[in-house]
Amino acid sequence: xxxxGLHLPTLSVQEGDNSIINCAYSxxxxxxxxxxxxxxxxxxxxxxxxxxxxDKRQGQRxxxxxxxxxxxxxxxxxxxxxxxxxxxxxxxxxxxxxxIFGSGTRLLVRP
Amino acid sequence: SAVxxxxxxRDICQRGTSLTIQCQVDSQVTMMFWYRQQPGQSLxxxxxxxxxxxxxxxSGFVIDKFPISRPNLTFSTLTVSNMSPEDSSIYLCSVETxxxxxxxxxxxxxxxxxxx
Numbered sequence: 001x002x003x004x005g006l007h008l009p010t011l012s013v014q015e016g017d018n019s020i021i022n023c024a025y026s027x028x029x030x031x032x033x034x035x036x037x038x039x040x041x042x043x044x045x046x047x048x049x050x051x052x053x054x055d056k057r058q059g060q061r062x063x064x065x066x067x068x069x070x071x072x073x074x075x076x077x078x079x080x081x082x083x084x085x086x087x088x089x090x091x092x093x094x095x096x097x098x099x100i101f102g103s104g105t106r107l108l109v110r111p
Numbered sequence: 112s113a114v115x116x117x118x119x120x121r122d123i124c125q126r127g128t129s130l131t132i133q134c135q136v137d138s139q140v141t142m143m144f145w146y147r148q149q150p151g152q153s154l155x156x157x158x159x160x161x162x163x164x165x166x167x168x169x170s171g172f173v174i175d176k177f178p179i180s181r182p183n184l185t186f187s188t189l190t191v192s193n194m195s196p197e198d199s200s201i202y203l204c205s206v207e208t209x210x211x212x213x214x215x216x217x218x219x220x221x222x223x224x225x226x227x
Binding site: 008034036042043044045046049089091097098099101102103104 | 115151155156159169221
């Protein structure tokens with residue numbers, strides 16, 4: 001089927017290892033951030049979010065870290081599995097509903 | 112969360128024609144959005160579909176090219192008019208719902224459009 005992100009930066013990790021996907025955002029006024037996972041042929045899937053009054057938030061096997069000083073966001077995936085292979089997008093939101101998406105990173109999990 | 116469906120899932124269209132994409136949500140939502148994802152690219156917001164009033168378009172997108180309807184709180188359509196090959200993209204509907212920490216946006220599966 002069609003694939004998304006043919007020219008995206010790629011992170012290749014061994015199954016079972018931890019993955020760290022990074023994102024630099026642009027607007028210092030952004031106060032809400034989301035990570036999405038997009039598998040080939042599907043729409044983006046909400047993974048985890050974080051507000052600017054926090055610097056860390058944990059979910060199931062995922063952790064999002066926010067560094068407002070350098071406008072940097074990261075997604076950590078523990079014990080990466082083959083099903084984690086996808087394109088990951090960060091998104092930022094300022095005062096309105098509008099989401100600004102980053103360019104995306106392709107995660108490849110090696111068996 | 113919300114369950115979102117889109118029709119058609121994909122289509123191949125001739126240049127100069129128009130295609131209407133439907134988005135259906137399983138619950139009433141206030142905010143519905145339409146995004147475009149060009150090949151190998153990230154997502155770009157086209158417009159916000161407002162119930163009972165005209166859609167709000169982002170810079171670079173106009174109503175004549177992308178007319179939008181929002182007849183109720185669970186349904187919206189996006190029409191891609193007078194298509195050219197540059198309109199070949201994935202078109203995605205999204206909705207905003209109240210989450211644990213904020214208002215979360217969820218996406219439909221997308222409509223993959225190829226214009227020949």
